Amino acid sequence: MNSTVNKENVTDNLKVRNKAFFQAMIEGVSQEMERDESVFYMGQDVGKMGGVFQSTVGLHQKFGSERIIDTPISETGMMGMALGAAAEGMRPIAELMFVDFMGVCFDQIMNEIAKVHYMSGGAVKQPLVITASMGGGFSDAAQHSQCLHSLFAHVPGLKVVAPSNPHDAKGLMISAIRDDNPVVYLFHKGILGLPIIGFIDADIDNNVPEESYAIPFGEARIVREGTDVTIVGLSQTVQKAALAADLLSVQGISAEVIDPRTLVPLDTDAIVKSVAKTGRLIVVDEDYLNYGLTGELSALIAENLDKVKLKSSIKRLGVAGVSIPFSRPLEQAAIPQVDDIVAAAKEAMTSTIL
């Protein structure tokens, strides 16, 4: 009898519950809304439609118009209301649809939401989540394809989260909602698993347990273990890096892929430790190359050369000083692809330093 029970438990623990990224994210929101009635969700088309990118499918049916709130196309007002509601003890989630639209409401994010806790000397908390889709790859051109995580990460007072896989999507959403600080949670359109947009799936972790679980911020995930070269990505570029690592391993190059998962706070130890092991670093980012994540991580290694002995110069892949173009071949060229990562890794393996 006992052995049967044990067997069932083992089976349960091993049971893989595959979910798409968007479903995992919604499940996280839904479980938190059930747990805490101060949580509510507002944004454009998040109600009956369930979100332009299906980010809230089923939530309106479950929680109604009082807690899943369709807003007018008035992002400044929405972000400002999130601040006011959070200051009065609610836990709002405000969805921006496209991260590109932060341009119309960035004052509320940068000058108000990010600064309230600091300016008030800790007297006023801002337990709110700003969510937005990001990323290109499906010819939506310059105003609907950007990854702007570094802009948020640049401003003190915002935590920045960008999961790469369904498992993390749920656990990080739950942590974001429970956090007493403003959290910017970005989901890349090209990993959501939507039926209307192509997506990359390197099978990093599609297992989404049904029970609620929170993944702490500031803890990187080692996606692929390796010894020759460290590849750090974020969000969709983690998926691309994992595919690149698989290709590289066939060619005899052992790549370690690291997903920081959160930019603020950043798990610097995991990155330094990995580069100390491999001696080579490639940072691959879909945000702009200049003054962003790739530069930040390069500086991190430069500041830790007492712990790290580099075997080749650092390679940075990003959107290099251009807006995202519309035409397919142009967009493919502007955004780092799997082949670019493979080429950069091979170059790192053959180059030497002075």
Added chain:
Amino acid sequence: MKEVTDKKRWMYETMVLIREYEDFLAMAYFEDKLPPKIQKGLAFDIGAGPIPGEMHLSAGQEPAAVGVCAHLTKEDSVWGSHRSHHFAIAKGIDLDRMTAEIYGKVTGLCRGKGGHMHLFDPAVHYACTGIVGGGIPHACGAALAAKMRGENSVAIAEFGDGAANEGSFHESLNYASLWKLPVIFVCQDNNYGISVAKADSTSVKSNVVRAAGYDMPGISVDENDPFAMYEAMGEAIARARRGEGPTLIEMKVFRYYGHFQGDPETYRPKGEIEVLKEQDPIPKAATRLIEEGILTAEQVKEITSKAQERVMQAFSFAKESAYPEASEAFQHVFAD
């Protein structure tokens, strides 16, 4: 009747306290800022002295603050702007800690991190922001929170006429009307957005007409009079508490000082201040309350000296307080 009498007396006392505070601060601000301590060629140094930074004073706008706040409970919230000392005081903010904040002291409301444009006192639900129009949607958010929780509290967005040209104003009015939020928009027309006169910046003569565009009542208070504001606000707040939604009130007020202290005010017509001083709402209110038998001339004097005493106490508290340790600059970015 007694309640009305008490309210009127409170409004007068509070106006006097605000005026005494602002007039004293107007002078204290220049301590160690004027020659000979400063560099040659500078008229004064904004960053010098015990009260560093810009200073925006609200003297002449007291009637708006007391007329509104006389209706509020502690749970009702006020969301102000860069020129909001009058509302802070009328809402019952801790005056000692407010003053310490203005001096950048560790005993300040924000431990010296906010300064006079960023005062937060959650105990009385008061906050203000230095971005013009920035606080208007915050009031809507507080009102939304109250509505979602089934509470009876209201939120006040108070701002100047310049803010009514910001997108945040228009978005907030649409939201508030659409969702019937318990919020009151209090626009104080002091005729200037920094240096530019309202007629040169605003397409409408009165912002009240903009209320119609958002299907909400608009009330114009044409006289800088606390009792007129109190009456207008009474209707607006009752409507909000009944769940019928927002109201926009615009009140004519005076800006007795420049946009900031030290503003040479070259844009202001000669003699304007003198004309506005002749219409000073505080002596006018005193005359009226004496006529109504609510105050005696003796009591009016007492109120002033009491206010002066309170102001001195607050400034002494601030001056005697310690500065924060330098290490505090790196604290409070995030809540634990």
